[in-house]
Amino acid sequence: MNSKKRHNYKNLKIWKLGLEIANDISDLLLEFPNHERYDLSSQLSRCSVSIPSNIAEGSARTNKSFSNYIDISLGSSFELGTQLLIALHRKYINEQTLTKLEEKIEEFQRMTMGFQNGLNT
Numbered sequence: 001m002n003s004k005k006r007h008n009y010k011n012l013k014i015w016k017l018g019l020e021i022a023n024d025i026s027d028l029l030l031e032f033p034n035h036e037r038y039d040l041s042s043q044l045s046r047c048s049v050s051i052p053s054n055i056a057e058g059s060a061r062t063n064k065s066f067s068n069y070i071d072i073s074l075g076s077s078f079e080l081g082t083q084l085l086i087a088l089h090r091k092y093i094n095e096q097t098l099t100k101l102e103e104k105i106e107e108f109q110r111m112t113m114g115f116q117n118g119l120n121t
Helices: 013-029 040-058 063-089 095-119
Strands: none
Touching: 013 040, 013 063, 013 095, 040 063, 063 095
16 A cells, blocks of 8 residues: 555544444443543543544554554553443443443454554555
8 A cells, every 4th residue: 555645534444433432432421420520431531532533633644654543543442441341340331331332342453453454564
């Protein structure tokens, strides 16, 4: 792939899935207790929004630079997984919700790593 090529992030499956995850988290946070607004809820919101946002921002750059933004997006997805485990421990979500979100996050991670490998060839 040409390192000068730019990507239209709205056409990328990884961006679409990242956006879906961010929206799922946003919907989920409506059910969280108010006292978590500036703690775990805020963390969950920021890292879930970071996933598609970094893909969008990086898509305007060269492949080498885009790959760095993909790394940040992946890091946010792993952070999100950890925060969901904390939410489960605090009984803000149940096992079924956790499993559904973990499956989407893992799919995002697989797809994104594959996409990133294609950038680096």
